[in-house]
Amino acid sequence: ESHSVVRMGTEGAYAPWNFINDAGEVDGFERELGDELCARAELTCEWVTNDWDSIIPNLVSGNYDTIIAGMSITPERDEIIDFTQEYTPADPTAFVAMTEDLDPANSVIAAQTGTIQAGYIADQGWTLVEFATPEETIAAVRAGEADAVFADQSYLAGAIEGQDDLIMLEQTVALGGGVGMGLRESDTELREKFDAAIQSMKDDGSLNELISKWEVASLFE
Amino acid sequence: MFSFCADPETLESVQWLACYLTTGKHMGFYWSFLTVLTLLAITAPLALIFGFGGAIAARSTIAPLSWFGKGYIAIVRGVPDIAFFLFFVIALDQGIEYLRHKIKCPDWPDTIRQGNDFIVCQAAKMPLGNAPQWVHETYGYFIAVFTFAIVFGAFAGNVLFGAMRAVPKPQIETAEAYGMTRRQSFWRIIVPQMWVYALPGLGNLWMVLIKATPLLFLLGVEDIVYWARELGGTKTPRFTDYPHGDWRVWYFLVLLVFYLAFTRLSEIVLDRVMRRLTAGQATSGGEAQRRAAA
Amino acid sequence: MTDPVIEIRNLHKSYSALEVLKGVDVTAPAGHVVSLIGSSGSGKSTLLRCANLLEDSQEGDVIFCGEPVVWKGTGLHRHPGDHAQMIRIRTNLSMVFQQFNLWSHMTILQNVMEAPLTVLKRDRAEVEASARAYLDKVGIGDKCDVYPAQLSGGQQQRAAIARALCMEPKALLFDEPTSALDPELEQEVVKVIKDLAAEGRTMLVVTHDMRMARDISDHVVFLHQGLIEEEGPPEAVFDAPQSERLRGFLSVTQSA
Amino acid sequence: MTDPVIEIRNLHKSYSALEVLKGVDVTAPAGHVVSLIGSSGSGKSTLLRCANLLEDSQEGDVIFCGEPVVWKGTGLHRHPGDHAQMIRIRTNLSMVFQQFNLWSHMTILQNVMEAPLTVLKRDRAEVEASARAYLDKVGIGDKCDVYPAQLSGGQQQRAAIARALCMEPKALLFDEPTSALDPELEQEVVKVIKDLAAEGRTMLVVTHDMRMARDISDHVVFLHQGLIEEEGPPEAVFDAPQSERLRGFLSVTQSA
Amino acid sequence: MECLDTIADYGLRSIGIGERLLPRENFTLCQQFTLIGSGMLWNIYFGVLSLLAGFFLATAVALGKAARNPVLRKSSEWFIFIFRGSPLFIQFFFAYFLFLALKGQYPFFDPFTAAWLGALLVLFLNTSAYTGEIFYGALQSIPKGDIEAADAYGLSGWSRFRRVIWPTMLRLAWPAYTNEAIFLFHSTTLVYFSGFPAWQQKGDALYYASYFADKTFNPFVPYPILAGYFILLTLVIITLMGRIGARLNRHLPQEAKRTRFRFRPQLIR
Numbered sequence A: 001e002s003h004s005v006v007r008m009g010t011e012g013a014y015a016p017w018n019f020i021n022d023a024g025e026v027d028g029f030e031r032e033l034g035d036e037l038c039a040r041a042e043l044t045c046e047w048v049t050n051d052w053d054s055i056i057p058n059l060v061s062g063n064y065d066t067i068i069a070g071m072s073i074t075p076e077r078d079e080i081i082d083f084t085q086e087y088t089p090a091d092p093t094a095f096v097a098m099t100e101d102l103d104p105a106n107s108v109i110a111a112q113t114g115t116i117q118a119g120y121i122a123d124q125g126w127t128l129v130e131f132a133t134p135e136e137t138i139a140a141v142r143a144g145e146a147d148a149v150f151a152d153q154s155y156l157a158g159a160i161e162g163q164d165d166l167i168m169l170e171q172t173v174a175l176g177g178g179v180g181m182g183l184r185e186s187d188t189e190l191r192e193k194f195d196a197a198i199q200s201m202k203d204d205g206s207l208n209e210l211i212s213k214w215e216v217a218s219l220f221e
Numbered sequence B: 001m002f003s004f005c006a007d008p009e010t011l012e013s014v015q016w017l018a019c020y021l022t023t024g025k026h027m028g029f030y031w032s033f034l035t036v037l038t039l040l041a042i043t044a045p046l047a048l049i050f051g052f053g054g055a056i057a058a059r060s061t062i063a064p065l066s067w068f069g070k071g072y073i074a075i076v077r078g079v080p081d082i083a084f085f086l087f088f089v090i091a092l093d094q095g096i097e098y099l100r101h102k103i104k105c106p107d108w109p110d111t112i113r114q115g116n117d118f119i120v121c122q123a124a125k126m127p128l129g130n131a132p133q134w135v136h137e138t139y140g141y142f143i144a145v146f147t148f149a150i151v152f153g154a155f156a157g158n159v160l161f162g163a164m165r166a167v168p169k170p171q172i173e174t175a176e177a178y179g180m181t182r183r184q185s186f187w188r189i190i191v192p193q194m195w196v197y198a199l200p201g202l203g204n205l206w207m208v209l210i211k212a213t214p215l216l217f218l219l220g221v222e223d224i225v226y227w228a229r230e231l232g233g234t235k236t237p238r239f240t241d242y243p244h245g246d247w248r249v250w251y252f253l254v255l256l257v258f259y260l261a262f263t264r265l266s267e268i269v270l271d272r273v274m275r276r277l278t279a280g281q282a283t284s285g286g287e288a289q290r291r292a293a294a
Numbered sequence C, D: 001m002t003d004p005v006i007e008i009r010n011l012h013k014s015y016s017a018l019e020v021l022k023g024v025d026v027t028a029p030a031g032h033v034v035s036l037i038g039s040s041g042s043g044k045s046t047l048l049r050c051a052n053l054l055e056d057s058q059e060g061d062v063i064f065c066g067e068p069v070v071w072k073g074t075g076l077h078r079h080p081g082d083h084a085q086m087i088r089i090r091t092n093l094s095m096v097f098q099q100f101n102l103w104s105h106m107t108i109l110q111n112v113m114e115a116p117l118t119v120l121k122r123d124r125a126e127v128e129a130s131a132r133a134y135l136d137k138v139g140i141g142d143k144c145d146v147y148p149a150q151l152s153g154g155q156q157q158r159a160a161i162a163r164a165l166c167m168e169p170k171a172l173l174f175d176e177p178t179s180a181l182d183p184e185l186e187q188e189v190v191k192v193i194k195d196l197a198a199e200g201r202t203m204l205v206v207t208h209d210m211r212m213a214r215d216i217s218d219h220v221v222f223l224h225q226g227l228i229e230e231e232g233p234p235e236a237v238f239d240a241p242q243s244e245r246l247r248g249f250l251s252v253t254q255s256a
Numbered sequence E: 001m002e003c004l005d006t007i008a009d010y011g012l013r014s015i016g017i018g019e020r021l022l023p024r025e026n027f028t029l030c031q032q033f034t035l036i037g038s039g040m041l042w043n044i045y046f047g048v049l050s051l052l053a054g055f056f057l058a059t060a061v062a063l064g065k066a067a068r069n070p071v072l073r074k075s076s077e078w079f080i081f082i083f084r085g086s087p088l089f090i091q092f093f094f095a096y097f098l099f100l101a102l103k104g105q106y107p108f109f110d111p112f113t114a115a116w117l118g119a120l121l122v123l124f125l126n127t128s129a130y131t132g133e134i135f136y137g138a139l140q141s142i143p144k145g146d147i148e149a150a151d152a153y154g155l156s157g158w159s160r161f162r163r164v165i166w167p168t169m170l171r172l173a174w175p176a177y178t179n180e181a182i183f184l185f186h187s188t189t190l191v192y193f194s195g196f197p198a199w200q201q202k203g204d205a206l207y208y209a210s211y212f213a214d215k216t217f218n219p220f221v222p223y224p225i226l227a228g229y230f231i232l233l234t235l236v237i238i239t240l241m242g243r244i245g246a247r248l249n250r251h252l253p254q255e256a257k258r259t260r261f262r263f264r265p266q267l268i269r
Ligand SMILES: Nc1ncnc2c1ncn2[C@@H]1O[C@H](COP(=O)(O)OP(=O)(O)OP(=O)(O)O)[C@@H](O)[C@H]1O
Pocket: C149, C150, C151, C152, C153, C154, C155, C180, C182, D015, D018, D020, D039, D040, D041, D042, D043, D044, D045, D046, D047, D098
């Protein structure tokens, strides 16, 4: 199967990984990374945004060819689709609250509906309140509806920048694996191309450069 | 947009706002209003046609056709539009590609379902894999229109079915007594008279349809609500030249005004139509009109 | 002039439990006017409605111009079996309803032109001319462009008569065509009916007006509780009624 | 018996451009029956409708039992100003409509009982008894529990009459109360009207039946093109008509 | 039976009774049916209460809009306009926002930011506006003769309304009102989808359906299950409303029985 144009599916609502910039285009760490990978693999690429909820079904159904949307590699996902090797290491999950002294077990923790973070809080038996968008989780803390937000550190860092009332707590939790690019299981050829391209970026250090530029995760050793 | 927008940090508030409101992202926002309006303009007549077809089928004396019509009206009407949009569009898309695949690549060796994947030959892709982005977007848009029309067609079918039955029996009987066939009395008496009974229901449906457009994003179309959320959310200086706090309230207020204005416009038009339909009729509406005119 | 145009034989009709017609025979030869009289609720309107197949009857025959209606099913499930035949009969048989039943969404002129245009497919200009002529004839030529709801009762009734005439049918069914008309107009209608009969059209007329029945009829049928109690030429029926019931029915009219 | 119960003075009424009543005076003393005759479209129904305030009139007065209707506004905006008064007048003034206007969602018995129960707040058992009695009186006691759509034209008209009678009002307005009735029933209705007059009730009756008008009336009013052309006791009006128009109108009736 | 256990564990999960944790892996069909069904409790709760309460407000609003009194008329018109003129989720957004603000001021408003009260209130007002407009439309097409006869017999005010206008209004409005009832139940899926937060993973049917879709990456199982539940619910609504509708129309001649046996050779008529 040949791909004359590779359609790259992303969400566009998860800075700094991927977001829509002032010009209305997809921007962020993954945009830059994806463009570089396509250049190295000598592919013509096109960017497509899709709602997070249906991002995997639409890939499987062939509406685009890759998912490059800050998606952690988990065993469950890996059963349905294939992943390239990870292009960032696991990003820790962190809390943001109004005060330093937060005891998660006796607080109301906000998370985005259906995320692994929400699942984790439910597992712990803490009081979970779920909102449809990450934006609302932060608003809820400010409004006093929740005591803390539980989300990816890189996202929280970007979201509270310049907002003095909110504090990122020291405590972090490691959830999920590294982030990789998702592809259809039948699309082995394309996966190999991207794998090779990621490897070459790892090898020449350009990947680490990108990671530190966008502050999305820790660097590769 | 404006030449002075080069370095937004130095701007005064008015200029800043002018620059802010003309970013590419805002252009997307403005454009999406047009998207929504065209969606409505295409969906409404299409849904009416589907509904009319459904109602006619449901009234048919041929059992299978009548079951089909009633089934369509009852089942599609039964599913919440959100739930319908969440799986139907993908299914529809796959269905189209499946058919194209059967026609275009009859001797394709592999199966279409490979594990979790749905794979058809390149020629059967809809639109073709190498088509430019706007073709993909237009295709997605029309799939969305079609889906909306199917859903709202079922409701329109129900309204029209009821309206056809509300036409007083003697009126139809008279037509038959004058030798009109069922078909003739349907088109000459029932259809013209049913609008009076159907219009309030259809008007309501139109209002509901307008309010359903925020669901467009579920169908992969970037609509006004998507942009309002996107633009209104808190922006930190790292990712934008125009940082601001949570401005969703303001953006949603803009949407509110848009929807209210559009509703008002629709009401005025519907009111005119209703006035025409009730003119001279022996109903309280016609009576009120007569008294008002006096 | 003796071929029957409308022939009804042994007609039975029930509304679920209520038997309204219990075996009625009526024959109307070409160019004849047959009047149906009888007390309220005796089944006169029902008989007319059965004659042009608006109601299904359970037993008996309806024969129009020598052609018997083809039935399908029996008893309560009996209904006309040949659609084309039904249409053919109805276009040759116009009815004026007791409640007028003008189409409320059309102006008076449109009401009159509707069936000739859509059913008979006649030429529009020609139909319009004849519609206006008929409306003038019944005296409401000035009400062409108003809706039925804006007419007085008598005006509506006259519009309904014009509508039936404009079909120029072989036979007409009138259900109390003068109930809402003043004596002057009633005389006009009597004249119209007589003219129609002279043109060779056949008519079944339900009426409560004995004077009119006597004036126009070639034959009078007295219906009582779903059966024909007595019938005959008007002179016989009105001047020498045989049955007790008919004598009772007529006495009030005569005495006054 | 000479206090006027219904008094209409110089009444003017237009439907937008069409002037239907052009200054009409009608007086009906207690226990009197006043008949309105006139050709179709002359404004008889309109006059009745103005009398019980269903239509707003533009000029003139309506006086019921000596109490003049209070108006608000002028000209085309004139309408009754005192709601309580309007209700009071209407409950004492029942109307039988030309098109019957039975409430289609109620059975015949419910139709008759409705107003006495909800407006007059009379006792249910008593109202039911009297409703059944009135329905029997008009000969449709067996149709108590069916809906109007299942009745013949004459039966509907009789139900409408029973509905009006059951209100036991001071005055009644009849709009062609016998149009759908056969002569026998018509005589029944004439008898009912005479009985009511004997009980002291006042009536305004629109009719096309000159015989009936002569039978029942104390006073006959001939309406022509929105004006009273002639009026007087029945003998005078019918036997010695003064005006050209009335003579023309009556000639058809007499001659036959 | 394994499935019975699942039902026991999760049947009432949406209202916080039963298993604390949602299933995490090896999702069975039974689990999906049970949890989504459990979520339906909320959809039914929101739908039934707001529909019942809305019926009365809608009647009042429709009468208000038809009233001569300009204050009544204008306020009814504006009420209908605002709630019918804006998408439900914007109403949810502003209501939540407003309740949050009020809560900061007055403790009375504490429960309003929870869906069970806040969303219910919004849905109630929303359906009242839509239904009010439907009823108003029906009021406009009541046959003139019916009202005239009522007027002529001195029926006025409340009794004229209750005995003559109201039954006819309902009869004329019924098909559209049935549609509105269905729409209302459908809109209850928006409560947690975009509007109010879900606490402790207690949500409505759509909440659980998208939970499963998210975990299994397969929209073709949970959403059709959800659709199936709603079709059932809709059929119940249609049946109930149809019964009432038949009662409202019981005076019309029963034509259906007769025509059923007719076969007409045309495909379309
Ligand atoms: N709602 C209306 N709008 C406009 N014109 C009307 C309306 N109702 C009646 N008219 C006109 O007013 C005139 C008088 O009508 P009305 O019903 O009073 O006549 P009528 O004397 O009762 O006649 P009939 O004996 O035929 O019942 C008629 O010419 C009629 O066309």
